Amino acid sequence: MTPVVIESAAAMRLYIDERRRAEPECQVGFVPTMGALHRGHARLIEQARKACRTVVVSIFVNPLQFDRPDDLDRYPRTLETDLDLCAGLGVDTVFAPSAAEMYPRPPACVVDVHRLADHLCGRFRPGHFGGMATVVLKLFQIVRPDQAYFGEKDAQQLAIIRRLVADLNVPVEIVPVPTVRDEDGLALSSRNRRLSPEEREQATSLYRALGEARRQILAGARDPGEVRRHATAVIPAHAGIKLEYLAIVDPEELQPVEQVAGPVLVAGALWVGSTRLIDNLLCSPPP
Numbered sequence: 001m002t003p004v005v006i007e008s009a010a011a012m013r014l015y016i017d018e019r020r021r022a023e024p025e026c027q028v029g030f031v032p033t034m035g036a037l038h039r040g041h042a043r044l045i046e047q048a049r050k051a052c053r054t055v056v057v058s059i060f061v062n063p064l065q066f067d068r069p070d071d072l073d074r075y076p077r078t079l080e081t082d083l084d085l086c087a088g089l090g091v092d093t094v095f096a097p098s099a100a101e102m103y104p105r106p107p108a109c110v111v112d113v114h115r116l117a118d119h120l121c122g123r124f125r126p127g128h129f130g131g132m133a134t135v136v137l138k139l140f141q142i143v144r145p146d147q148a149y150f151g152e153k154d155a156q157q158l159a160i161i162r163r164l165v166a167d168l169n170v171p172v173e174i175v176p177v178p179t180v181r182d183e184d185g186l187a188l189s190s191r192n193r194r195l196s197p198e199e200r201e202q203a204t205s206l207y208r209a210l211g212e213a214r215r216q217i218l219a220g221a222r223d224p225g226e227v228r229r230h231a232t233a234v235i236p237a238h239a240g241i242k243l244e245y246l247a248i249v250d251p252e253e254l255q256p257v258e259q260v261a262g263p264v265l266v267a268g269a270l271w272v273g274s275t276r277l278i279d280n281l282l283c284s285p286p287p
């Protein structure tokens with residue numbers, strides 16, 4: 001069944017009001033995306049479909065969270081095939097607003113993300129997480145879901161959204177979904193479609209580096225510097241590849257650890273040509 005496509009915030013609110021009036025027990029599941037949907041997004045939608053009577057997917061490439069104009073311009077936009085995928089997964093409604101609909105005038109009030117954005121991607125993408133948190137809060141206000149689904153692939157985003165709803169008392173349950181990968185380990189991403197066949201090959205080195213870090217931690221390594229040294233050695237020295245960061249942080253506050261004494265998040269960002277890819281693994285040292 002083709003989902004209803006809604007472009008205005010007012011119509012989206014009305015749709016949810018009507019759904020809830022018609023069926024007061026109806027659970028609304030929400031999957032916010034930037035489109036160019038793939039199997040990773042599909043996993044989120046499937047989980048929402050299993051748990052909720054009404055499933056809303058938003059497709060919005062949010063200008064506020066792009067720190068580089070060229071990245072915003074080049075971000076893939078594939079609405080027609082996205083709608084086909086949503087239809088196949090039984091999505092009820094796709095909310096696909098324009099930038100003018102979401103930001104009729106430059107916002108004067110935005111979400112400010114403190115400590116949690118200091119490291120990992122936040123260090124290299126100024127304003128990104130504030131822009132992301134602002135649009136997610138706006139979307140929550142419009143859709144008012146019972147549950148919202150987020151991928152663990154974007155671990156810093158997920159940690160920040162969890163704090164957003166806790167700190168600002170947003171009445172929504174955040175449901176994490178494990179990262180969906182290709183067979184060789186590469187995390188699925190809308191940005192992967194920009195990779196040439198050679199770059200696609202090189203891109204797997206990020207997952208392999210994270211895997212090496214995990215191997216070190218499981219083998220008892222405690223010194224983050226030592227773990228990083230082994231992990232970064234996996235990234236091939238090639239002109240087109242540049243490791244932006246590989247960091248070992250605590251999974252909630254996202255601050256670098258001095259020693260691996262409990263579960264840690266090992267996260268990295270890798271430039272492959274002009275494409276920036278991110279990935280992470282949660283690692284627990286042996287007791």
Ligand code: AMP
Nearest residue numbers: 033034035040150151153154179180188
């Ligand atoms: P995006 O469209 O990239 O903003 O992603 C929308 C949602 O899909 C976010 O919650 C992402 O974390 C999630 N997502 C993207 N790629 C994957 C993946 N490979 N596995 C699981 N979730 C993903």
